[in-house]
Amino acid sequence: EEQFVESGGGWVQPGGSLRLSCAASGFTFSTYDINWVRQAPGKGPEWVSNIDSDGRNTYYADSVKGRFTVSRDNAKNTLYLQMNSLKPEDTALYYCARVIWAHKTAGLYEYDFRGQGTQVTVSS
Numbered sequence: 001e002e003q004f005v006e007s008g009g010g011w012v013q014p015g016g017s018l019r020l021s022c023a024a025s026g027f028t029f030s031t032y033d034i035n036w037v038r039q040a041p042g043k044g045p046e047w048v049s050n051i052d053s054d055g056r057n058t059y060y061a062d063s064v065k066g067r068f069t070v071s072r073d074n075a076k077n078t079l080y081l082q083m084n085s086l087k088p089e090d091t092a093l094y095y096c097a098r099v100i101w102a103h104k105t106a107g108l109y110e111y112d113f114r115g116q117g118t119q120v121t122v123s124s
Helices: none
Strands: 003-007 010-012 018-025 034-039 046-051 058-060 068-073 078-083 092-103 108-114 118-122
Touching: 003 092, 018 034, 018 092, 018 118, 034 078, 034 108, 046 068, 046 078, 046 092, 058 068
Parallel strands: 010 118
Antiparallel strands: 003 018, 018 078, 034 046, 034 092, 046 058, 068 078, 092 108, 092 118
């Protein structure tokens, strides 16, 4: 069974940091681009980051550029998101999703499955 399991979320004060992890299983992780996507209460999904299959190239939404860093360890089938300088507007459910189509410069992606997500709450 193809699966993503996210972890590392929690509550943090504005300006703080968190590191999210996404453990993949049931498919050949190293052959796919993987995205982080977030969804805040009452809002639609928002693409956060993309990393290509070998980790050489990354893309970020303007809202997180310069604050978030995506990486992957293909030997461990794991994706990471280092989040620094967190803001209240970063509060959301964060999940990873497997990319099946991409227009990276436009920030457009299609996915065929996703994880359940991990909640990030930024507040004082």
